[in-house]
Amino acid sequence: MSRLEALRGDFATVQRMLRGMPRGTSHAEALSAFYAPQARHYDRFRERLLQGREALIERLPLADGARIVELGGGTGRNAEFFRSKLDRVESLTIVDVCAPLLAQARERALGIPQLRIVEADATTYQPDEPVDVVYFSYALTMIPDWRAAIANAVAMLKPGGVLGVVDFHVSERRVPDGFAQHGALTRAFWPIWFRHDGVRVSSQHFPELRRLLPDHAFVEARAGVPYLPFGRVPYYVFVGRKPAMRRRLSSREKYSQRLSR
């Protein structure tokens, strides 16, 4: 792509972002109207905005034959961060409600046999069988019922399966030691800045993920925003494990446990 074409693409994208997320239609229709003019330029523009995606994919544990789901997967760009690791997995299913972005994902899937594309809502989609890994990449902040989306993601995981999330956030007013504490301006500015484009930057997602999956690791960082010369938006990368199912004890084991008390 020439420099002029790239600039034109940026212009179309920024213009759509300035107009904001359309209102008064269904969530899926609003997303489709918002992303349709940007879909062809989405990957290139978001490369500069959506940081930490590759770091998330690198942190996902992938056993041979793993089944993976990305909820809110858009154009399927993240599939390419797996690189040759994708050869070992059984499937990577991209789930999204936005038809114009899924059209890009379908083109991508022509070159990646493990890639499956599903038009469905992240809060209700369930695969045929439980999966090994589910992740959200900058999608939770765009899903109005994000609690339902997280619950749905955990429900589709096998016991011991892994949930990954990378997304923007701001901290709560007071955070425990070891977490990034954001000042009042940061906590106020970023939610307002992104809200216009349907992105709900929240202080609640990250604590809720930690609470739901206590066996987890995370990093917090900040990223620059294209065409915004000041300020760096905070984001986090989270990887948590669903508890493995407790084995039911046989009556003999229960009996010997009682004796040993």
Ligand SMILES: C[S@@+](CC[C@H](N)C(=O)[O-])C[C@H]1O[C@@H](n2cnc3c(N)ncnc32)[C@H](O)[C@@H]1O
């Ligand atoms: C910022 S984009 C991120 C796309 C992709 N994950 C990435 O990293 O490039 C957010 C995505 O979430 C999708 N999305 C929003 N609400 C959704 C929902 N309820 N179900 C499925 N996808 C949803 C949007 O259509 C969009 O593709």
